[in-house]
Amino acid sequence: MRATDLINHSYIALRAGRVRSFLTMLGIAVGIAAVVVLTAIGEGVQRYVLKEFTQFGANLIAVMPGKTETFGVSGAMVSNVRPLSLDDARSLERLSGIEAVVPVVQGNASVEAGRMSRRSMILGVGSRVPDVWSMHPALGRFLPGDDFTAARGYAVLGSKMSEELFPGRSPLGERVRIGSESYRVVGVMERKGQMLGFDMDDTVYIPISRAMAMFDRESLMEIDLLYSAGLSSGPVAERVKRHLKDRHGGEDFTVVTQDQMLEVLGDILGVLTIAIGGLGGISLLVGGVGILTIMTITVNERRGEVGLLRALGARKRQVLTLFLLDAVTLAGMGGLIGLGLGIGLALLVGILLPALPVSISWFYAAMAEIIALLVGLASGVAPALHAARLDPVQALRAE
């Protein structure tokens, strides 16, 4: 039998039972649509989170005290660790391939301006924050490049901090009290939003050495490095590691590149996307059961036809193929309807809920369609085999 005739035969059969075919396809369509929409949301969230992470600049390497296999565990938990010092930061600045260094110390303190007061996050940093973190002042300028140890009492406010302390006026040149010290405001940062739960806008940036004194710290919490564009993170991270090992006499620190972070994050979110895609896949299974049911009924109804086909000289295999194709066509067309439905729904979600990032994954859409075809094949096998094995004489008597 010719391929076009096979397809035509299935098409005529499905068209003849329009309502039934459509309802059966709907089962598969819902499954496919679910997979498409859910993975579109998953993929969108993934991209959104990754973008959140890269908004603080690319080509970043972070050095943290303490040796850990995964990041997140503080060096304070490990004994006989040499802390990261300002000298470490300074020496890294001279390493080839390193463009800029930001030493970081973070704490909480109350910030006062006139009668206004606000307790919030204080970040002790170096002058290169605009380059390393891709954050720029909206007003004035960032902290000057004073030597770490002789830094002047200048402060830069986050945008929210500025609005709270100096509502409706420019804070430039004004004085604020942080802890027991007085600082002059030299700049206000552009709005940046939340970053992993930290409100970067409700922050005051002061020179690192003053922050260390304020929080009574001998060492740094982190050193962020910006390496030259065009270099790849691996070798640069190696160089940083070797350099610090020489200084410390051992590897008592952790070097994390942004690429590594993104990779781990991407993996986690990817698994999440697959998981919710699988959830949609379960409804595909239900659609498959629908096809199995309807094909079983169809074969039973068409027993006389099976007998006739055999009387006309059709081989068992041919009967099998014809019924299998019916099932696969049902599933395939259901899948296409589901793709259309899913893409439409995903776009609609994108329009109605702009906050929820949606990004249609063509990979998962194609996978879903292939799975639909496989589901059709799987659910068609038993009924088709049954049809092929019917005794032609008995089948002819059925009508």
Next chain:
Amino acid sequence: MIRLEGIDRSFQVGGEWVHALREISLEIPAGDYVAIMGPSGSGKSTLLNVIGLLDRPDRGRYLLGGVDAAGLTEEGRADLRRDKIGFVFQSFHLISRLTAAENVELPLVLAGTEPRVREARVAELLQQLNLSDRARHRPDQLSGGQRQRVAIARALAMRPAVLLADEPTGNLDLTSGREVVEILEGMNAKGITLLVVTHDPAIGGRAHRRIRMVDGLVEEGA
């Protein structure tokens, strides 16, 4: 030529065995016109199914055009059936979702015949059976006689050597019945071997040869 030697066929119904064909030996030369008659349940349809290679005898030898059916595989029998045998049934067995032309075309489609050849053959058959103006009609839009003519056209599509008709007029009124018989006889006149199972003595009387079956046994003549 059809040749049966000592063909036996029984069915198990419940716990009992029904002997549908007993020791049937029969020789039907090519081009013959045979009427098979006999009471209900005497084994006429079973005999036709064995001859049409739809059913396998439990015992005995069956030769169709010199080929021993026993030596054929399932596929081999399907192919031989496709190429040599045409079936006509009492209940027509047309596919209701296909048009008359598509029903006639079905054996050619199953055989993988080229569409151009198919089209020509179908048109020719429909004309021959006076159905040209009904080509696009579905079975439920046709009269009983027209339906049986479509079924005959379908049986002829592969240009078979043998036409097996099991009570082809059983569901038809007198006029359409006579028409159908005349068409079948016309085919026989062109050389096709024709076997007709019938309860109608008038049709039986027109055949070249009559076989009477009783309880699975063949009585020649009568």
